[in-house]
Amino acid sequence: MAPKGFPELLKEHEDELVESLLHWSLSNGLIMYPPNYAKYQANNAPITLFPTPFPKKLYENAIEVQEVFNELYVNVISKEKEWLIAKIKELSEFDQSFTGELFNIYQKILSENGGKLKQELSLGLFRSDYMINSVDETIKQIEFNTISVSFGGLSSKVGKLHQYLNNSGYYDDKYSMKYYDNEHIPISNSINKLAKGINEANYYYNDQTHNTKTVILFIIQEGERNVFDQRHIEYSLIENHQLKSYRLSLEKVQEEVVINNDKLYIKQTMDEVSVVYYRSGYGPNDYTSSKCWESRYLLEKTLAIKCPSILTQLSGTKKIQQILTNEEILKKLLPKIDTKTYNQLLSTFVKIYPLDDSEEGKYAKKIIFEDSSKFVLKPQREGGGNNIYKEDIPKFLQKIDEKDWGAYILMELIHPPKYSNKIIRNDEIYNEDIISELGIFGSIIFNETTGEIKLNFESGHLLRSKFSSSNEGGVAAGFGCVDNIYLYE
Amino acid sequence: MAPKGFPELLKEHEDELVESLLHWSLSNGLIMYPPNYAKYQANNAPITLFPTPFPKKLYENAIEVQEVFNELYVNVISKEKEWLIAKIKELSEFDQSFTGELFNIYQKILSENGGKLKQELSLGLFRSDYMINSVDETIKQIEFNTISVSFGGLSSKVGKLHQYLNNSGYYDDKYSMKYYDNEHIPISNSINKLAKGINEANYYYNDQTHNTKTVILFIIQEGERNVFDQRHIEYSLIENHQLKSYRLSLEKVQEEVVINNDKLYIKQTMDEVSVVYYRSGYGPNDYTSSKCWESRYLLEKTLAIKCPSILTQLSGTKKIQQILTNEEILKKLLPKIDTKTYNQLLSTFVKIYPLDDSEEGKYAKKIIFEDSSKFVLKPQREGGGNNIYKEDIPKFLQKIDEKDWGAYILMELIHPPKYSNKIIRNDEIYNEDIISELGIFGSIIFNETTGEIKLNFESGHLLRSKFSSSNEGGVAAGFGCVDNIYLYE
Numbered sequence: 001m002a003p004k005g006f007p008e009l010l011k012e013h014e015d016e017l018v019e020s021l022l023h024w025s026l027s028n029g030l031i032m033y034p035p036n037y038a039k040y041q042a043n044n045a046p047i048t049l050f051p052t053p054f055p056k057k058l059y060e061n062a063i064e065v066q067e068v069f070n071e072l073y074v075n076v077i078s079k080e081k082e083w084l085i086a087k088i089k090e091l092s093e094f095d096q097s098f099t100g101e102l103f104n105i106y107q108k109i110l111s112e113n114g115g116k117l118k119q120e121l122s123l124g125l126f127r128s129d130y131m132i133n134s135v136d137e138t139i140k141q142i143e144f145n146t147i148s149v150s151f152g153g154l155s156s157k158v159g160k161l162h163q164y165l166n167n168s169g170y171y172d173d174k175y176s177m178k179y180y181d182n183e184h185i186p187i188s189n190s191i192n193k194l195a196k197g198i199n200e201a202n203y204y205y206n207d208q209t210h211n212t213k214t215v216i217l218f219i220i221q222e223g224e225r226n227v228f229d230q231r232h233i234e235y236s237l238i239e240n241h242q243l244k245s246y247r248l249s250l251e252k253v254q255e256e257v258v259i260n261n262d263k264l265y266i267k268q269t270m271d272e273v274s275v276v277y278y279r280s281g282y283g284p285n286d287y288t289s290s291k292c293w294e295s296r297y298l299l300e301k302t303l304a305i306k307c308p309s310i311l312t313q314l315s316g317t318k319k320i321q322q323i324l325t326n327e328e329i330l331k332k333l334l335p336k337i338d339t340k341t342y343n344q345l346l347s348t349f350v351k352i353y354p355l356d357d358s359e360e361g362k363y364a365k366k367i368i369f370e371d372s373s374k375f376v377l378k379p380q381r382e383g384g385g386n387n388i389y390k391e392d393i394p395k396f397l398q399k400i401d402e403k404d405w406g407a408y409i410l411m412e413l414i415h416p417p418k419y420s421n422k423i424i425r426n427d428e429i430y431n432e433d434i435i436s437e438l439g440i441f442g443s444i445i446f447n448e449t450t451g452e453i454k455l456n457f458e459s460g461h462l463l464r465s466k467f468s469s470s471n472e473g474g475v476a477a478g479f480g481c482v483d484n485i486y487l488y489e
Numbered sequence: 490m491a492p493k494g495f496p497e498l499l500k501e502h503e504d505e506l507v508e509s510l511l512h513w514s515l516s517n518g519l520i521m522y523p524p525n526y527a528k529y530q531a532n533n534a535p536i537t538l539f540p541t542p543f544p545k546k547l548y549e550n551a552i553e554v555q556e557v558f559n560e561l562y563v564n565v566i567s568k569e570k571e572w573l574i575a576k577i578k579e580l581s582e583f584d585q586s587f588t589g590e591l592f593n594i595y596q597k598i599l600s601e602n603g604g605k606l607k608q609e610l611s612l613g614l615f616r617s618d619y620m621i622n623s624v625d626e627t628i629k630q631i632e633f634n635t636i637s638v639s640f641g642g643l644s645s646k647v648g649k650l651h652q653y654l655n656n657s658g659y660y661d662d663k664y665s666m667k668y669y670d671n672e673h674i675p676i677s678n679s680i681n682k683l684a685k686g687i688n689e690a691n692y693y694y695n696d697q698t699h700n701t702k703t704v705i706l707f708i709i710q711e712g713e714r715n716v717f718d719q720r721h722i723e724y725s726l727i728e729n730h731q732l733k734s735y736r737l738s739l740e741k742v743q744e745e746v747v748i749n750n751d752k753l754y755i756k757q758t759m760d761e762v763s764v765v766y767y768r769s770g771y772g773p774n775d776y777t778s779s780k781c782w783e784s785r786y787l788l789e790k791t792l793a794i795k796c797p798s799i800l801t802q803l804s805g806t807k808k809i810q811q812i813l814t815n816e817e818i819l820k821k822l823l824p825k826i827d828t829k830t831y832n833q834l835l836s837t838f839v840k841i842y843p844l845d846d847s848e849e850g851k852y853a854k855k856i857i858f859e860d861s862s863k864f865v866l867k868p869q870r871e872g873g874g875n876n877i878y879k880e881d882i883p884k885f886l887q888k889i890d891e892k893d894w895g896a897y898i899l900m901e902l903i904h905p906p907k908y909s910n911k912i913i914r915n916d917e918i919y920n921e922d923i924i925s926e927l928g929i930f931g932s933i934i935f936n937e938t939t940g941e942i943k944l945n946f947e948s949g950h951l952l953r954s955k956f957s958s959s960n961e962g963g964v965a966a967g968f969g970c971v972d973n974i975y976l977y978e
Contacts, residue, residue, distance in 0.1 A: 019528065026531040027518035027717050039508065040533045040915045042515040168733050228516050244657050426529045
């Protein structure tokens with residue numbers, strides 16, 4: 001059955017819908033700081049007016065494979081460590097100043113501690129991102145994020161907003177009915193589930209160290225505009241788990257912490273930190289000076305559980321994503337997987353090629369100059385916004401030295417369906433076709449040495465949408481926004 | 490036992506406290522629109538950094554008398570209607586354009602319906618405001634508000650904020666402890682209790698009219714900056730009671746409603762309105778044209794339960810407050826009251842004099858010219874900010890015609906204790922002595938004709954504070970802010 005489109009409202013009804021949407025967003029923390037903000041003033045976050053259709057079956061697929069994906073990455077990190085490290089070494093060649101630096105810290109810590117980690121337990125708060133491929137009606141994984149996954153806070157809020165607008169009748173042209181069945185526009189419980197992941201890691205730390213009163217340390221960017229997204233998780237930690245959090249930037253860590261017997265303390269209070277939760281440190285821009293790298297080193301070498309550890313962070317590079325699409329490797333890493341789940345997992349992969357001297361790499365280097373129209377070129381590094389599409393790829397590759405091609409992967413283009421929706425940014429309404437990306441959050445606590453998994457659970461969803469034209473680089477105004485799913489069968 | 494003062498924090502701790510306070514406020518709707526606002530952007534509401542000491546015994550006193558006060562006003566309205574009407578007639582002489590207009594509508598509606606009200610049930614959402622008199626350690630009633638009582642929304646929020654800051658250790662100089670016992674800084678449940686009052690009135694309306702699906706109509710001011718305070722009640726109505734609300738200004742009522750068989754409907758949806766909840770219409774400025782008066786008339790003559798009815802609104806004038814301090818009248822209106830409660834009630838009254846030709850009025854006219862230092866002169870009309878203090882009173886009275894003195898009451902000055910606290914407005918911190926006013930909310934559903942009380946309950950609290958200097962008119966920057974109580978014994 002085709003999904004119904006968004007409701008056609010009279011101008012005056014849309015005005016009321018928008019006013020109610022803005023009041024709700026501002027009242028309930030669905031907000032962001034604007035650029036050049038004052039700390040006492042916030043704007044509504046860019047969001048869609050309506051939830052966006054998403055086939056129920058594909059949403060369920062994504063939910064069903066999340067724990068398997070969590071496990072897959074944990075198995076890479078723990079059971080194929082040598083192999084992972086070899087790959088990271090290769091990557092470091094292309095990216096000495098970031099991947100290389102992280103890897104150096106990892107090696108240094110091991111060598112200082114007789115080849116062992118001080119803290120073998122690791123917390124992963126992951127997010128697997130998908131787009132629908134309309135060619136074969138499957139979801140295809142865009143990337144698997146292993147550090148600083150964001151929008152778990154605002155995603156819960158936008159779901160509540162859409163249900164509020166639905167319940168209040170604003171989506172109905174006569175105000176008298178619910179336009180959607182609330183079951184079809186589920187609210188992501190990501191705020192509480194991500195907080196639960198952190199709380200559970202805190203529990204394991206306390207169990208290990210015979211502690212009772214520990215705190216969480218959020219590592220944050222100075223001047224973060226998306227701070228409320230993070231704060232919602234902090235509020236859930238204190239409200240639901242009586243667990244206190246501190247916030248420090250990498251710039252300030254060294255002045256504000258004390259390390260004693262490998263334990264990490266907040267200097268002022270001597271509160272002991274159980275979990276270091278990175279909401280910064282995922283890209284080179286987060287390390288503004290060598291001081292920040294030292295901070296990272298200091299944190300890593302403590303007994304605190306890191307979310308994520310360096311190896312977990314580095315397992316999220318696109319190179320690993322590319323390798324994991326190989327069926328043999330996949331079977332080796334998930335030996336006990338049942339056929340149904342295995343096929344579900346496989347169905348989410350698009351072809352990804354390396355651009356190196358392997359057989360596959362050689363093949364890719366050939367075909368990209370024959371027909372580039374089916375591909376996107378992505379840098380290994382985190383960040384986004386640096387992708388190169390279609391016919392721009394050969395031109396780009398010709399401009400750089402072939403030995404640097406290995407810093408990129410070549411990925412088959414996904415053809416997402418376009419939907420009508422309306423995006424609100426400040427008080428401007430944009431009415432264009434959008435494409436959407438579904439993210440599924442996952443929480444996992446595991447032993448990085450033994451691979452033992454203590455806890456593994458799916459942790460809510462996120463839909464982000466942008467103008468379909470912005471994917472092609474055509475529209476300057478193409479910004480993303482937080483959306484929610486409207487499930488249809 | 491003396492209360493402890495607010496915690497002395499290091500500058501850097503105060504900075505962190507302020508940042509956390511701002512983030513929490515913005516994340517949780519403890520906000521207001523600034524002047525000249527854009528609809529997509531809100532500021533944190535002016536609040537105190539810390540809760541302000543308030544003697545537990547006096548807080549409990551205020552709580553204990555709230556239902557009696559609710560009942561007292563209902564008895565004035567229903568059981569002493571003729572007497573009340575006679576007083577309102579007198580007041581109308583001095584205030585034809587507002588009190589007079591309201592009274593005209595009341596009379597017109599009665600005369601059109603054979604001397605009866607269309608809807609005899611009435612909802613009162615009241616707030617009784619007190620200051621502590623440090624002379625005798627009692628609370629003294631400042632005024633009893635019977636219409637549009639505000640800050641029930643933000644009061645719940647500021648309580649939650651102070652508890653969050655306390656739980657997170659921000660109030661402790663070492664961050665390591667809770668500076669306050671949470672039991673001593675109770676959160677006002679006014680959002681949910683005021684919503685419950687409205688929901689119960691909706692129930693009685695449905696019971697009366699054999700309806701199941703009705704809605705609430707908020708009558709609002711255009712461009713209201715304190716809109717979030719109202720919206721929190723709306724969100725509680727939809728979330729806890731699945732009860733939908735509309736918002737209309739007096740200017741727009743006539744275009745947007747339909748009246749059919751005395752029933753009030755929203756034109757677009759033909760949703761039937763069970764309760765008209767006035768968050769506008771309490772002062773002359775809310776009636777920008779004769780159209781607004783017609784709107785009020787239209788609403789009043791319907792079957793919808795009004796919160797409040799015209800007579801309930803007018804019972805909140807200071808003249809009635811003045812008369813009710815008379816012990817004989819009080820006993821007559823509350824014949825069944827026990828001695829303890831009666832004394833509690835009495836203890837909240839300061840001497841209030843009329844300035845008319847009664848014996849008391851003549852006495853007041855005399856003493857005010859002998860020693861004005863103990864008094865404040867207040868206009869009968871709602872509004873605030875127009876009070877005249879001490880030696881300014883004789884000067885003021887001499888400037889106006891004696892026949893107009895009846896538009897004022899003379900009230901003994903209350904001497905509130907001063908406390909240290911810090912007020913934050915935008916990101917400026919003001920560190921001055923403050924004085925505070927405690928408000929207790931109350932909800933009551935009653936039959937205006939028979940006086941039967943269907944439901945009567947205390948509905949949370951509010952503490953508002955301002956610079957102690959601002960009471961004397963000395964400081965231009967003297968603005969009020971939302972605060973919360975820290976109870977001590």
